[in-house]
Amino acid sequence: xxxxxxxxxxxxxxxxxxxxxxxxxxxxxxxxxxxxxxxxxxxxxxxxxxxxxxxxxxxxxxxxxxxxxxxxxxxxxxxxxxxxxxxxxxxxxxxxxxxxxxxxxxxxxxxxxxxxxxxxxxxxxxxxxxxxxxxxxxxxxxxxxxxxxxxxxxxxxxxxxxxxxxxxxxxxxxxxxxxxxxxxxxxxxxxxxxxxxxxxxxxxxxxxxxxxxxxxxxxxxxxxxxxxxxxxxxxxxxxxxxxxxxxxxxxxxxxxxxxxxxxxxxxxxxxxxxxxxxxxxxxxxxxxxxxxxxxxxxxxxxxxxxxxxxxxxxxxxxxxxxxxxxxxxxxxxxxxxxxxxxxxxxxxxx
Amino acid sequence: xxxxxxxxxxxxxxxxxxxxxxxxxxxxxxxxxxxxxxxxxxxxxxxxxxxxxxxxxxxxxxxxxxxxxxxxxxxxxxxxxxxxxxxxxxxxxxxxxxxxxxxxxxxxxxxxxxxxxxxxxxxxxxxxxxxxxxxxxxxxxxxxxxxxxxxxxxxxxxxxxxxxxxxxxxxxxxxxxxxxxxxxxxxxxxxxxxxxxxxxxxxxxxxxxxxxxxxxxxxxxxxxxxxxxxxxxxxxxxxxxxxxxxxxxxxxxxxxxxxxxxxxxxxxxxxxxxxxxxxxxxxxxxxxxxxxxxxxxxxxxxxxxxxxxxxxxxxxxxxxxxxxxxxxxxxxxxxxxxxxxxxxxxxxxxxxxxxxxxxxxxxxxxxxxxxxxxxxxxxxxxxxxxxxxxxxxxxxxxxxxxxxxxxxxxxxxxxxxxxxxxxxxx
Numbered sequence: 001x002x003x004x005x006x007x008x009x010x011x012x013x014x015x016x017x018x019x020x021x022x023x024x025x026x027x028x029x030x031x032x033x034x035x036x037x038x039x040x041x042x043x044x045x046x047x048x049x050x051x052x053x054x055x056x057x058x059x060x061x062x063x064x065x066x067x068x069x070x071x072x073x074x075x076x077x078x079x080x081x082x083x084x085x086x087x088x089x090x091x092x093x094x095x096x097x098x099x100x101x102x103x104x105x106x107x108x109x110x111x112x113x114x115x116x117x118x119x120x121x122x123x124x125x126x127x128x129x130x131x132x133x134x135x136x137x138x139x140x141x142x143x144x145x146x147x148x149x150x151x152x153x154x155x156x157x158x159x160x161x162x163x164x165x166x167x168x169x170x171x172x173x174x175x176x177x178x179x180x181x182x183x184x185x186x187x188x189x190x191x192x193x194x195x196x197x198x199x200x201x202x203x204x205x206x207x208x209x210x211x212x213x214x215x216x217x218x219x220x221x222x223x224x225x226x227x228x229x230x231x232x233x234x235x236x237x238x239x240x241x242x243x244x245x246x247x248x249x250x251x252x253x254x255x256x257x258x259x260x261x262x263x264x265x266x267x268x269x270x271x272x273x274x275x276x277x278x279x280x281x282x283x284x285x286x287x288x289x290x291x292x293x294x295x296x297x298x299x300x301x302x303x304x305x306x307x308x309x310x311x312x313x314x315x316x317x318x319x320x321x322x323x324x325x326x327x328x329x330x331x332x333x334x335x336x337x338x339x340x341x342x343x344x345x346x347x348x349x350x
Numbered sequence: 351x352x353x354x355x356x357x358x359x360x361x362x363x364x365x366x367x368x369x370x371x372x373x374x375x376x377x378x379x380x381x382x383x384x385x386x387x388x389x390x391x392x393x394x395x396x397x398x399x400x401x402x403x404x405x406x407x408x409x410x411x412x413x414x415x416x417x418x419x420x421x422x423x424x425x426x427x428x429x430x431x432x433x434x435x436x437x438x439x440x441x442x443x444x445x446x447x448x449x450x451x452x453x454x455x456x457x458x459x460x461x462x463x464x465x466x467x468x469x470x471x472x473x474x475x476x477x478x479x480x481x482x483x484x485x486x487x488x489x490x491x492x493x494x495x496x497x498x499x500x501x502x503x504x505x506x507x508x509x510x511x512x513x514x515x516x517x518x519x520x521x522x523x524x525x526x527x528x529x530x531x532x533x534x535x536x537x538x539x540x541x542x543x544x545x546x547x548x549x550x551x552x553x554x555x556x557x558x559x560x561x562x563x564x565x566x567x568x569x570x571x572x573x574x575x576x577x578x579x580x581x582x583x584x585x586x587x588x589x590x591x592x593x594x595x596x597x598x599x600x601x602x603x604x605x606x607x608x609x610x611x612x613x614x615x616x617x618x619x620x621x622x623x624x625x626x627x628x629x630x631x632x633x634x635x636x637x638x639x640x641x642x643x644x645x646x647x648x649x650x651x652x653x654x655x656x657x658x659x660x661x662x663x664x665x666x667x668x669x670x671x672x673x674x675x676x677x678x679x680x681x682x683x684x685x686x687x688x689x690x691x692x693x694x695x696x697x698x699x700x701x702x703x704x705x706x707x708x709x710x711x712x713x714x715x716x717x718x719x720x721x722x723x724x725x726x727x728x729x730x731x732x733x734x735x736x737x738x739x740x741x742x743x744x745x746x747x748x749x750x751x752x753x754x755x756x757x758x759x760x761x762x763x764x765x766x767x768x769x770x771x772x773x774x775x776x
Contacts (some may be wrong), residue, residue, distance in 0.1 A: 133712060150725035159569035161754060201757050203569040219572050219580075219635060219753060244601040244612050245775055251601060253612055253662070276581070294685055296662045312662075314687060314714060329599040339687060339712060 029238065034203075036350075039105040040123055040176075043349070046101050047174050048185060050094045051236065055187045056261050058090015059234040060286060061264050063263040066232075067281045070267065080191060081258075083232060084167045087189050091172060094187075106349050126173040126184070126309070128344030136161035136229075139334040144322065147205065152331075154205030156219050161199055161334075166191035166230065169340060173239075180254065182335050183240045190233050190317075192336065196226040208327050229283075232263040233317055235291055251298040260289040262319050269325045285321035292316050293338075299346070306345045314339050360361065365692060386586045403435040403474040404443055406463060408489075411481030417512065418480045423491065424519040429724040432527060438470050446470055460501055467496030487511070491522050551600040551611070551735070553770030559619055561588040564760040565695060566630070569748060573633050574640055581632025581643060581698075588626055588760070593618040593656065596766055600665070607669045613684065620760060623652040634702065636752045648701050657762060658689040659715065665722055676725040686715035693753050696750030696758070697700050706751025713747040722770070731774040739766040 011199040066083035070076065097107075139161055167190075171242035175184025237258010264282035268322040297311030320333040401712040405426045410418035446469050463475040478491040492504040494717050505525035507518040524531050573580030596618075602611020630645035667680025691714075695706025723737030743762040750756045 093442065135712070157569075159757060189536070198752075200570070200751075200753055202572050204576065205570045217572075218572050245550060245603060247550045247601065247773075247775070252611075253664075314685065316714075337714065 001217060008153045013304070023286065033265065034106060039108040040350075041121065042151070043102045043105040043187070044174065046105075049100070050098045051185070054090050054094035054097065055087075055234060055236060056060045057239040058093065059087050059189065059232070059261055059263075061090065062086030063232055063265070063284075063286065067284050070265070072283050074215075075191075076197075080166050080230070080291055082190075083182055084191065086179045087232075087234070089100050091170070091187060091189075091252050095172065099139065105191075115315070121176045121178040123176050123349040124174070124184075124307075124346050125349065126175070126346040127170075128171050128173070128181055128188070128309075128311075128342045130169040130311075130340050130342030131340045132190070132192075132340035133171060134165065134336055135336045136163055136194070137337050139199075139332070141323075141330045141332045143205065143207075143330055144324075144329045154203060154207055155323075156201050156203035158199045158201040161224075161281055162195045162197055163192045163231070163336070164195050166193045166232075169342065171235070173344075175239075177243075179243075181240065181242050182254075183238060185238050186235065186256065186258065190235070190340075192229075192231045192330050192338075193227040194224060194229045196224065197284075198223050210327075227268060228268060230265045231319070232265075233291075233336075235287075235317075236260075237291065239293075241295055249298040249300050251297070254295040256291075256293045256295060256313070256315075260291050260292055260319075262287050262317075264319065264321050264323070266323070269323060271326065277286040282325070283323045285323060287319070287321045289318045289320065291318070297342075305348050307348070309342075309344055309346060311342045312340070313342060352446075371645055400433055400436040401474055402438070402470075402472040402502070403429065403476065404467060404470050404472045405429065406443070406447075406466070408480050408491075409480040413480050413482055413487070417515070421433050421478070421515055421519060422478050424516055425476065425523070427493065428519050428523040431477065432523065434527070435474070438472055443470065460492070460499065462498045463494045464496050467494070471586065472496060475533075476745070489515075489518050489522055491526065493526055494532040510644070515710045529734055534586030546603050546605055548603040548734075548775045549611075549769045549772045550600070550775070551602075551642075551772035552598070553598045553600070553735075553737070553768045554595045555737075555739075555766045555767035555768030556595050556765060557592055557617070557739075557764045559621075559762055559764035560590050561621070561760045562586065562589050562763050564626075564758070566756050566758050567742055568632065568698075568753075569755045569757050570753065573635070575633075579632065581630060581634060583628045585626045585628045585648075587622050589622045590619040590657075590762070591622050592618050592764075593658075596764075597766070598661075598768075600770075600772075602665070604669065606671050608666070608680070609680075610666045612664045613661065613682065615663075615684065616658065617661070617762075617764065618656070618658045619764075620653045620656040622652060622671065623650065623654075625649050634698075636702075645701055648697060650697075650700065652693065655690060655692045655709070657745065659689040659717065659745075659762065660689075661685070661719065661743075662687075665719075665721055665766065669725070673727070674729070678723055680721040682719045682721060684717040684734040684741060685717075686717050686745075688713050688715040688743075688747065690745065690747050690749070690758075692749070695752075696754060696756055698754035698756050699752075702754060704752065704754060706754065709749045711747040711749060713745070715744045715746060717743040723730075725772075733772045733774065735768075735770045737766075737770065737771065739768055740764070741766060 033049045060084040065086050066079040069079035069082050077096065137160055139158040142155040147153045149173040169188055169190045171186055171188025173184045173186040175182055198221050200221045202219055206214040206216045209215050235258050237256060239254055239256035242256025243254040244253060264283065264285045265281055293313045293315035295311055295313050297309055299307045299309040303308045315338040317336040317338065320328065323328045323332050386636060393726045398694035405422060407417045408422045426437050430437055446466060459477055463477050467475045473496055475494045475496055476491060478489065480489050486509050488506060488508045490506045492501045495502045503526050505522045510518040521531055567579040567582035570580050571577055584651045596615065598613055598615035600611040600613045602609055626648045627647050628648050632643060633640045634643050663682055663684025665680055665682030669676050669678030691709045692708060692709040694700050694709065696709055699706045719739050719741035721736050721737055721739055725733050725735040727733045741764050745762060746759045747756050748755060
């Protein structure tokens with residue numbers, strides 16, 4: 001299966017290589033046919049299409065490869081590195097493909113045409129990285145099985161679980177920046193894991209244990225090891241911002257939201273079944289969630305075409321997934337509260 | 351032409367250090383007169399010695415023709431005020447232009463000016479353009495020597511509002527003749543009269559505050575009373591003191607009657623040594639047993655809890671435009687990144703004398719504030735301000751360790767007196 005996936009990626013890249021040659025040949029015709037507005041629109045559409053394909057594909061591929069590393073007995077750090085490398089490689093492939101398919105559009109936008117005025121919006125690309133501090137809030141788990149009262153057999157919750165960043169956030173964006181506002185599409189990845197700690201949780205209901213019957217649950221604590229949960233997320237969404245008065249630098253404030261592809265992995269089946277399965281990936285859930293964030297940052301132009309930026313972003317990522325096995329199967333949900341600082345390099349296309 | 355240069359040079363010399371002899375003579379002859387007459391325009395020159403000049407209509411580029419026509423008139427008036435020029439009447443100029451216009455195809459503006467100047471028998475022609483680039487007004491005026499056809503001087507004034515057209519024209523004329531610019535008055539008036547003033551402010555201020563409605567409850571609900579927190583409590587007030595003066599940065603803009611800004615702020619408090627009157631009731635779990643507890647007083651040491659609120663928000667205010675002071679009042683709100691630290695795990699751990707992991711929590715919060723202040727404009731687009739700011743910062747976080755984990759909520763009520771310094775940008 002893995003080999004088939006790799007062949008697919010190579011085949012796709014070869015296809016984009018031909019596309020690049022073809023697009024270069026037809027550059028003159030394309031220039032004549034495209035207006036600047038059309039070029040900008042096509043640039044966005046193509047970027048979105050490529051990101052929607054490559055980013056989730058490489059993310060899931062990376063998660064699978066990382067999981068295979070764990071199954072193969074490799075260290076968790078190595079598994080994380082495999083995931084990060086694959087995800088970033090996928091984003092790079094998306095960028096290469098985007099460059100090939102949008103060459104004529106970017107060439108057209110580079111020039112100063114008759115439609116371009118001083119008030120025109122500028123199109124840009126950003127490559128960014130960042131560090132963050134995060135914690136899991138309101139971890140809620142409930143049995144997938146219903147009791148006689150129609151409610152889950154048991155429910156449990158922990159108010160807070162400490163986490164640590166596993167890999168710096170990496171992302172790329174394409175956006176437009178106007179005189180007073182801006183908007184951008186962002187694709188980025190983050191990775192966090194839970195620390196070794198004692199989690200005190202609240203629980204009600206009962207668990208059916210073979211041989212023991214119904215065991216009631218109550219207030220309790222659980223010692224979880226380091227990387228009990230390994231959380232990886234791919235964010236694909238949009239940010240909008242307004243420019244603040246320029247003071248040497250260009251500050252801005254904004255909001256962002258988007259869809260998450262979340263991967264939660266563990267060597268343990270779930271909180272309710274804390275028996276490590278060495279050399280296996282007992283929990284490997286991939287689900288869809290969503291994210292909300294605020295933005296506060298500033299840009300500094302370093303040339304006519306380039307700028308650097310720094311950004312502070314408080315964010316909340318929402319996760320839901322199923323964990324556990326057999327009679328201990330459970331639905332889990334939690335919120336990852338993140339305070340992130342991102343920095344990056346931007347390139348104006350027009 | 352030589353006469354022109356001599357006249358302009360002598361006028362400019364009134365303000366230039368290089369003309370020391372002339373200034374020294376002025377000082378000896380009439381010190382008091384010089385003080386009383388700082389404006390050189392007040393001096394008269396015989397009409398017969400004035401230079402014949404014509405002012406062509408200022409060309410509008412992206413602005414209304416009426417605005418350009420008005421600037422033309424202002425330019426003529428300002429040139430006349432210099433007492434250097436005798437300006438040709440508009441009717442005479444228009445008649446010549448109407449008569450000659452068909453002959454001037456293919457000529458540059460300067461060449462056309464020279465042709466007109468020769469017909470009008472003037473020494474100097476002033477040509478100008480008033481335009482806009484990205485909402486920034488630009489006035490460019492050139493002085494063409496009719497005899498040689500050269501542009502002998504040019505001056506540009508940029509980034510002024512329609513209301514400041516008179517000042518812009520005045521500055522252009524001053525630049526053309528090397529006169530000292532009356533900068534201070536223009537800057538102040540520009541700041542006051544501008545349609546939109548954008549600014550950046552830095553502030554700092556001391557405050558008084560306390561934690562009110564300190565609401566605590568266990569995060570656990572599976573105690574003896576199912577569905578309810580196993581214990582909960584409320585303290586009406588916890589005394590606190592600022593750890594350092596609050597600081598902030600505000601970026602914003604104002605119009606005539608109102609303004610708004612975005613603010614980044616930091617405020618830090620810590621609790622003082624005190625006995626807190628709590629109303630706590632419920633159960634605690636120790637050694638797998640439940641014990642009913644009632645607590646009415648909790649003694650905490652100094653700096654038991656330290657709070658840092660980093661705010662990102664905005665303010666909106668209305669103000670009274672005035673040249674002396676500008677009083678204003680408004681309201682603001684912020685998103686807070688709250689950091690709460692303590693050497694103890696939390697109030698419940700302290701009450702039960704149980705050790706735990708020291709509190710170190712980062713959480714989201716919010717703040718609302720009222721603003722009442724006075725801005726005082728300073729020269730060179732600066733201002734200072736004093737502001738009284740009652741505010742409420744909302745904190746919500748998880749503290750404690752073990753089965754004493756609790757959810758804490760309180761409001762940091764502060765009364766802040768701020769001193770700030772601002773710069774105005776166009």
